[in-house]
Amino acid sequence: MVDQKTLAATGNSLVAEAIRQCNPDVIPAYPITPQTTVVEELAKFVAQGRMHAEYINVESEHSAMSASVGASAAGARVATATSSQGLALMWEELHIAAGMRLPIVMFNANRALSAPINIHCDHSDIMGARDTGWIIMFAETAQEAYDNTIMAFRIAEHPDVLLPVLTTADGFITTHSIDRAEVMDDETVAKFVGEYVPTYALLDTDNPTSHGNFAGLAGPYFEFKKQERTAIDASKPVIKQVGEEFSELTGRPFDLVETWGMEDADIAIVVIGSTAGNARHVARDLRTKGVKAGVVKVRVFRPFPAEELRTALKGVKAVAVLDRSESFGAEGGPLFLEVRSALYDLETRVPLVNYIYGLGGSDVRLELMEQVFSDLSDIASGATAPFGLTYLGTR
Amino acid sequence: MPKLTEIRWHARAGQGAVTAAKVVAETALQAGQYMQAMPEYGPERMGAPIKAFTRISDEPIEIHNNIEFPDVVIVLDESLLDVVDVTEGIKDGGVVIINTCSPAKAVKEALGLDDSVRVACVDASGIALDTIKRDIPNTPIVGAFTKVTGVVDVEVFKGLLAKNLSKKFGQEMIDANFTAVDRAYKEVTVA
Incomplete structure (x- = not known):
């Protein structure tokens, strides 16, 4: 087990810390209650030079996920965060991210959907994403939100998986409560997550590829979807394995x-x-x-x-x-x-x-x-x- | 069952109740305890009645709901006594701490509380105006809280206060806050 620091923090600040420690290259993000403090902290980390990501201010969640898809296809490690109506607005891109097998990690602050308007917790938003092809993890506590976020990068980028991961926590209840948690140091997290080596980066001009092509009628659409099913089924032993390694490292149990x-x-x-x-x-x-x-x-x-x-x-x-x-x-x-x-x-x-x-x-x-x-x-x-x-x- | 202390804060938005709920939780953490602090989020308008919650325990805290049956109620604005049922659900043997100039005995009678519930009164706003020169009653009332409940130690609280204040303020402001805490600790009366 590694040495860890015990602190008092909100779920959102722990998620932002986990994302910083996993060192994504690109963060396209749009704020929405109760996710806002995550992207605020990430923007601050970038401004302070505490992380070296390209932070893209976009005009909507639709654009946040579009930019995430583009950056991930280019070969970047990508993270973002959203909630509620924001996740709903991403709906078409969610399918595209999974269909293009892009290992994007996104945090969702679980929140109700309108109407009537409500900013508080339920799982209507995240359950709407359950058939999009993303891996979906839930946290009971701020600690689990931190832990899941770190594991999410390992799981998403595993060569047997290559799927986007949604890591979530309950809006306000977990995102805004101050709780006791343990965090690892930056080096330990960096070593655990490893360096991301994209398989088919668009920017790898020596090995040109194209992504998300037309695959209608006689095309391989059906076979692509079967591969997506194979990948998410294959993610289960990977999640277990990553969870076991994480438990050994931190002393905190993890299972599906x-x-x-x-x-x-x-x-x-x-x-x-x-x-x-x-x-x-x-x-x-x-x-x-x-x-x-x-x-x-x-x-x-x-x-x-x-x-x-x-x-x-x-x-x-x-x-x-x-x-x-x-x-x-x-x-x-x-x-x-x-x-x-x-x-x-x-x-x-x-x-x-x-x-x-x-x-x-x-x-x-x-x-x-x-x-x-x-x-x-x-x-x-x-x-x-x-x-x-x-x-x-x-x- | 492990010993769990549940604190419910009543205030008007802008009085620092959320910050106080958090600092008390952090003080407990400094002493190696488990804690939670959360505001009850709603429309956030200056002056609107708000609630916040702090839980402190020697064991990990599993529950994630609002506090319905508090051991301690802290009221930062006495005008709330006419608007909100601040003592709702208070446990037998609990304590209500109120920012007021009124004597504790009179307040206890006015609230019609069970004999086992203690009422502690302190002029936290007056103390804040004298020392910090602003009506921010949250710091002094935590001083009164540490004395009346003993849940967290006043010196640990002051240590944390100094650490937080030193990020933005000089020694003069830290001393003023210390005086506020000490005065509330000394002046709080219980009935």
């Missing part, structure tokens, strides 16, 4: 799915992001009262860790999946749909219920977690599970 109390749990909550801590806090309390409660946190959503979830949830008597975003008209929220699909392959059916919670930053009170565990205890003892999804904590 992180479990608490699942060795003998009768009931369990499956959750993403900052709410995992609230669920675990209540589960700990329930354990002292003899209730075998567990928590399963999904830290990597794409590629989806289906096998890990089957292992974690096998034999559990009742499971609640908590979604902080909607998939309007579907049978549940995005996480629920994926978890239910993963569990279909188990021989014994696991009773599964879905809660939509915390939209637009609605506070995740501990009482809500207690309510979910209480519902699960009822189901585990034979009560009929409610049909369809439940909105948790609405007035």
